[in-house]
Amino acid sequence: MVSANDFFFSGLNIPGNTRNKVGSNVTLVNVDKLAGLNTLGISLARLDFAPYGLNPTHTHPRGTELLVVIEGTLLVGFVTSNPNKLFTKVLNKGDVFVFPIGLIHFQFNIGKTAALAFAGLSSQNPGVITIANAVFGSVPPINPDVLIKAFQLDKNVVEFLQKAFAPN
Known part of the structure; x- marks a missing residue:
């Protein structure tokens, strides 16, 4: 109807x-x-x-x-x-x-x-x-080694970003 x-x-x-x-x-x-x-x-x-x-x-x-x-x-x-x-x-x-x-x-x-x-x-x-949310806030998280290599970032930066974008 x-x-x-x-x-x-x-x-x-x-x-x-x-x-x-x-x-x-x-x-x-x-x-x-x-x-x-x-x-x-x-x-x-x-x-x-x-x-x-x-x-x-x-x-x-x-x-x-x-x-x-x-x-x-x-x-x-x-x-x-x-x-x-x-x-x-x-x-x-x-x-x-x-x-x-x-x-x-x-x-x-x-x-x-x-x-x-x-x-x-x-x-x-x-x-x-949303790019940052998808990459750094996925559940479960993307293996940090993948993100370190893909984005050419320091491990501490990747860990910081994953924590910042983690779902509440």
């Missing part, structure tokens, strides 16, 4: 809590929160940033992201692979930037005031993999 509520979501007018380690909050409206998105290939997110807040490096394995800045100034960017080339841009109110599917990207509020953006994603379930 389908109803109008399957195609309705309320609450994107409410700012997300940015009082956290990175100073940002993403409110995602995907098929899990809005059943009517099933099979439609789209979703939406509200991104709130405290001053100097960051949406850390992450990727969406199943969706391209189109970001529009509503308030504030964001430094955004993504990295291609082979060769690893960084594409960045400073965005102001009304500017739009696209992050191609699967590429590592970020958004950073470089302003002294809060920032707000909305993102459309080309999947009803784009997924998200």
